[in-house]
Amino acid sequence: MAPVYCPQPAGVRAVSVGVERATDPAYLQYQYGTTERLHIRMEAHQRYSERQDDFVDWVLDHLNPSVGDLVLDVGCGVGSYHAPLCKRGVRAILGIDASKAMIKASQRHANANHLPVVTVLGDAQSLPVAEAGYDCAMANHVLFLVPDQRAALRELRRALRPGGRMVATTTGLREQSRLALTHARAAVALGYAPAQQVVARFSLDHLDLVREVFPNAQRFVREDAFVFPTTEAALRYYASGAIDALQDMPADGSHRPKLLEAVAEQVESVVRAEGVFRDPKDAGCYVATV
Numbered sequence: 001m002a003p004v005y006c007p008q009p010a011g012v013r014a015v016s017v018g019v020e021r022a023t024d025p026a027y028l029q030y031q032y033g034t035t036e037r038l039h040i041r042m043e044a045h046q047r048y049s050e051r052q053d054d055f056v057d058w059v060l061d062h063l064n065p066s067v068g069d070l071v072l073d074v075g076c077g078v079g080s081y082h083a084p085l086c087k088r089g090v091r092a093i094l095g096i097d098a099s100k101a102m103i104k105a106s107q108r109h110a111n112a113n114h115l116p117v118v119t120v121l122g123d124a125q126s127l128p129v130a131e132a133g134y135d136c137a138m139a140n141h142v143l144f145l146v147p148d149q150r151a152a153l154r155e156l157r158r159a160l161r162p163g164g165r166m167v168a169t170t171t172g173l174r175e176q177s178r179l180a181l182t183h184a185r186a187a188v189a190l191g192y193a194p195a196q197q198v199v200a201r202f203s204l205d206h207l208d209l210v211r212e213v214f215p216n217a218q219r220f221v222r223e224d225a226f227v228f229p230t231t232e233a234a235l236r237y238y239a240s241g242a243i244d245a246l247q248d249m250p251a252d253g254s255h256r257p258k259l260l261e262a263v264a265e266q267v268e269s270v271v272r273a274e275g276v277f278r279d280p281k282d283a284g285c286y287v288a289t290v
Contacts, residue, residue, distance in 0.1 A: 021244065022198035023147045032099040035078055037240040042080070044237040050225040055283065056084050059140070062220055062287045063167040065090050069135035072096070072159050074124050074152070075142025079106030082117050090136070095119035096127060124152040132161045139168040144202035153213035160290045166214060172204045172221070172282035173197075178270075179226075179234065179279045183242055186262035192255060193247035204284050214288030221284040228277040231268045235260060 021027040031037055046053050060081070065071060067089035073081060076095030085093060095106050095117060103119045110117035122128045124139065124146045137156045146152045156166050173196075184194040202209075210217040228234035243259050270277050 019196045019198055019200050021249065022145050022201050027244075028098070028145065031241065032102060034101050035105050038077060038102075040236055040240040042078075044226065044233070044240075048226045048228050048233060048237075049281075050227050050278070051222075055222065055224075056081055058222055059138075059167060059169055059285055060084055060088060062285055063136055063138065063165055065136045065165075070094075070133065072127075072129060072134040072137040072156075074122075074127065074137065074139045074156065075145070076106050076119060077102050077140070077142075079109045079117065079119070081138065081140065082106070082110055082115050083113055086115050086117075090116075092116040092118070094129065094134075096122035096124070096129075098123060125155060126151075127155045127159055129159050131158050132164075134159050135161055135164050137164065137166045139166075141169050141171070143168055144170060144199050146202075149202055149206075149209060150212060153210060157213055157290055162290060164290050166288045166290070167285050168210065169283065169285040170203055170206075171199050172284070173200060177279050177281070178277070179238060179242060179267075180245070182263055182266045183238070183245060183259070186259055186266065187246060190255075190258055190262060192249075192259075195245045195247045195249075197242060197245050204282070207286065210286045210288065214286075214290070217286050217288035219284060219286055221282055223282050224280075226277075226279045226281055228267075228271075228279070231264055231271055231277070234267045234277045234279075235264055238263060 065085060065088055069090045071085055071090050071093045073093055073095045076097050079095060082093055093116065097103050098121065100121065103121055107119045120128060124142065125148050137160050139152065139156060143149050143152055160166060180197065187194040204219060204221060207217065207219045239256065239260060243256055246255060249255060267277050
């Protein structure tokens, strides 16, 4: 498996640096203008998770949709939740995403599998839906990419019928994870200033924020870890996003091959010593009703 460092596309202007790159249109286009980097991360979770890869079912158990429910999926991505939702008997799903590539991929998947899904372009902060039209609403690993999370949460609440249920997934802060620390050491050695991962904008530490809009929200945490058997496997995941966690990220992407080489040396030393590169990756969800 060859590592992928995903050079900056030609013609893309400089992006915001630090954690605020999460909301920069240029960086979002780089990350989600195609499905490539998302699929790399999904593949890593599927292949190298220490626990059984049942996160989707774990989330849906907390959402607990009923047969015949209408479901709103904000930030639907490639539609990973749609087939499992349909197996639970929901009547229809509206998927909304700000990326044309994600919308097309999600709709292709739905059409190929004859799922009752419609996907549309939209902004989580101003959803193109009527008030109180859905039984369930989801925002999975997306709110850290939204400029105004309170507005997005208010929109999720507005879309739900009385008694409706909301789930929003995210991860724990990973600044102290092994891969994040490896990245930080490599960045400093190369003269860069490491930055927080984008999930710092909306993580499992943001229960109080969620409760501003959903007062009865609860947080559920699912402990897990990556167990990468090879340096190449770890690098492929790292290069899909975490490699850009710099305060002074070069607009031309010139940092990526340098960091890959430096991080590879550190990861390889761990693999030689321990047989694998293990990295904690706790994730979880907020669940609330209206």
